[in-house]
Amino acid sequence: MTIKNSPIVQSNHVIEIRPSGQKNSTKIKDRIFQTVVLIWFSLFALVIIYPIIWLGLSGLKSNSDFFLNTWKLPEEWIWSNYQAAWDAGIGQFFFNSVFVTLVSVLVVLVLGSMAAYGLSRFQFKGQNLLLVLILSGLMLAPQVSLIPLYKLLQGLGLYNTYWAMILPYVAFQLPFSIFLMRSYFLSIPRELEESAIIDGCNSWKVYRHIIVPMGKPIITSCALLTGMNVWNEFMFALVFVEDSSLRTIPVGLMNLRSQLNTNFGIQLAGLAISALPMIIAYILFQKQFVRGLTAGSVKG
């Protein structure tokens, strides 16, 4: 009995073992793969996050602390560094940046959504030409326009004013926003507007009461992207404005660097203050950011 039975038991046993054995080996492979990748990605994440954290923490250090304990937490948390950086000029730069960004975003959203509406709903001769003309603004490098714009703004008497930044920012941000909004507006179903028009609405009412409310998601994305690009812009702000009282944050920080040459704590606090709004905005509105960036696949 035992002799007869045993092969059956054994074979059963083998059959049972084989698949689970295979499973085990792939499981081990998967584990190794997972572990290796997680280590690699964690290191990469550390390389990215650490400088940002270092920036925030070093901004809280005294100068000697900064030199002696680059790695450690601050010996004494000097929050007054942030206050000092703010008073040294960051406060003014911050206000300038907020103003320039808000006005630019507002103008881009209003003019951009109107143009996108015109290009997505109306049918007329020369439509494609206009579209191509506007979208080709997407590919032009701002350096090419730098010197002529500088002379143009001087000629218009706008050089060294907020408008010397706002007007070029609006012009350079419009093509991308129009591109994004137009493709979104095209996907809004027409039935609603058709019945609105039959009810006697004109095209402006359709724009105000149908297109703008329905287009809110893409308008939010455009606001965030435009805001980010304007907040971070450097070259135009460097060239078109020369009064320190009009400088936006990125250029102002350059001034601060030469002013506070040796006080690293305050310098880093200033850098942290200027990076923070975008980091917070990104974490809060990640979805809208990503939608805008991927809908266009264009680097700011």
Next chain:
Amino acid sequence: MIKTFQNRRTAVLYIVPALLFILLFVFLPIILNLYNSLFRWNSFDAERTFVGLEYYGRLFKDPVFFTALKNNSLYAIASLVFQVGAGLIIAAILEDKLIRKFQPFFRTVFFLPSVISIAVVGLVWQLLYNPEVGLVNGVLKAIGQEEWARSWLGDSDVAIYAVVAVSQWQYTGYMVMLFLIAMQKIPNEYYEAAMIDGASKIKTFFHVTVPQIKEMILVGSVITVIGAFKVFDEVYVMTSGGPGRSTEVLGTMLYRSAFRNDEMGYASTIGTIVFVITLTLSLIQMKLGKSGQEV
């Protein structure tokens, strides 16, 4: 079609304000730039002397111009390798079913630097590269490679690599995000079929993932290369083209010619070169984009 939407005059009224902005501040300057490059002129002098194409001749004999071209090309190559190449691999791994649950965390972290101003990033890295207090030398010391430590931005042999590395640090996560979105549109059946066929992860990557997001890879590559020829902020902030002229790129060379040396005509010729390069690349992108509208 509805009559309201066939009125050409109303349509134009909606479009004209935006169009005027673009024509006046984007297109007109480009034409002016071409014209400006034919004259010798200074920023505070009304007088201009016509020099024709003289400055173009000078540019092509200027060794700094070739340094700049070389540096921009280095930027382009490094960005293709890291942002497009490594970005693609990282994105594919993040989409792997074993890693996917960690994806939201990693993609958020990787993307984070691309929302910060390039100028701020440049200033931070200038401190990280600082030979005395910087973290880079600190890390090298900690891992026992002290002989590698150096003044990264002060050494003309390595400065450009140090500057290029910062861009990779900042923008690789951006490309990862673009690739992830493209990959999420690939139908799951393709992966299931590959699995049933017993294809390895590497084979699946080359035979399913890459061909499926080919358009995005091409477009991403062109965007990256165009970006490499637009570089200005990080170089200006970190080295201003130095030490010597070793890290000069077209953008900083233009800035220096115009606003340091006050040779506006010469600076404009550099502008024209940037225009020609970026336009050519953009036309390539448009051609590629046409073959796959849904990118």
